[in-house]
Amino acid sequence: MSELNLILLGPPGAGKGTQAERIKADFSLLHISTGDMLRAQVAEGTQLGKRAKEYMDRGELVPDGVIIDMITERIASPDAGDGFLLDGFPRTEAQADALGAALAEAGTALSAVVLMEVSDDEVVRRLAGRRVCVKNSAHIYHVEFDPPKREGVCDQDGARLIQRDDDQEDTVRRRLEVYHEQTAPLIDYYEERDLLLRFDGVAPVDQLHVRIRATLASVSMQQRM
């Protein structure tokens, strides 16, 4: 097996999106965000998308089997020839088991699980300090790391800056609780299988990227030997 098949884990606000973009470019991986994949398949009305929509229309969770079928279909495509980077799945041990079995059936396996570790207090500092322009949500500031020239006012258009509900400290803490409940068992699960790679997510973005890239390059080398 020479492809690099990865899972990305980390709390909200860890900067997973940024690192995912870079890792994907470094190793020509197919980035599979299960949320995006699901929405795309439903919108396109594919066979699996239709099956998923039946559950969604009833307000039920899409069963693991449907998601796994979507993933295995995606990774069988030519653009996943060098491997994939899975984001947002699995979230439970049962899903991890099912994914492992589906990959084995497809003649492949996971190479590594990348965990970006950031303390709860740091996540709260990052997210709760965020301020967004009411006119343009792409105008983002941070009270501590990237403050506007005038407090509460967008530098680019003079509009008011607000804190999104999602970024309120209470909400962030609740999201973190859910994250820990879901992820802690997965961390143990992949650690036991010798697949877990831990990275200090507090490191500056470029430094963190260099470390992840170097580690994954050696994982890829070892696989080829």
Ligand SMILES: [Zn+2]
């Ligand atoms: Zn603005």
